[in-house]
Amino acid sequence: MAEYDVIVLGDSCVDLIVNGADVVPEFGQVEKLVDNYTLEMGGSCCIFAAQAAKLGLRVGILGRVGDDAFGALLLQRLKEAGVDTQHMVVDPVLKTGLTIHLTQPGDRAMLTHPGSLNALTPAEVTDSFLASARHIHYGSLFLHTGLLPEWTGIIKRAKSFGLTVSLDTNWDPDDRWEAGITEALPLIDIFLPNEQEALRIARLNHLEEAVAYLRKRVNILALKRGSDGANVYQGDQQGQCAVEAAVAGGDGIGAGDSFDAGFVSAWLRGLPINQCLEIACLCGRSVAGQIGGFRGQPLINDIALFQ
């Protein structure tokens, strides 16, 4: 039996979330007071790992953090969630990645220093790590710049060891959407884009066309639609899930990543895709109602469909 149900390649970073009515910095040494801040584990793959572990999966994460307080916070959160951190290395040469989110009602701006976020190299993703799991979730495709030139090779190796694969590219900061995604789609068991990402990846202007394009190429397409919920497609089957608006006061950070983990956790337990989608939406909505990507994540006992 494999050691892990799921493995991820860690995009290690923390989120410093600063919020208030006016969080726009003003140069000229102007000092503004803000309402609040929260320091939380960030990183799409890290948030995914935490949610999957909270849903009872055996989760392994490979990555590096800096030898600093942010790295310690990240490792602590992963452990709290039940993620196995034995493959996380503390690297004294690195700074742990940091994103500063300036959030005000209705919008946010981000400043990111990647640091440990994109430090992993393909040589570190060994065959023995890949072969230790049933499934690999690949996230932050474009931010993992150290892996990007080789990422399809990693997916192919994983498949050769019998793993199933899920992919959430997240946004491409260069807005180019290349890196061989089109060729890689047939290797993907569960593809998890949001609407904007689906349009970009399919290189089409209308969502219906993009869905038609993508569902022909991947096994399962789970399309995230923010407060409109999500849709799922597999072969001729399709389903949708509407969500009630998330509790006010949240910032949406990590909702998509926890959605992914909910879907994959349910799928690995053999649940039908409609139930996978329902569980995914429940995770996404719950996280969307809290600040940061960790606090709102439900535990397995919170989800009736898992009982």
Ligand SMILES: Nc1ncnc2c1ncn2[C@@H]1O[C@H](COP(=O)(O)OP(=O)(O)O)[C@@H](O)[C@H]1O
């Ligand atoms: N404001 C919200 N209210 C309720 N549910 C939400 C909200 N935002 C996100 N969700 C849930 O989380 C899922 C993923 O969020 P979404 O914003 O679409 O993903 P991403 O963060 O990848 O763009 C949605 O499909 C939905 O189920």
Ligand SMILES: [Mg+2]
């Ligand atoms: Mg996302």
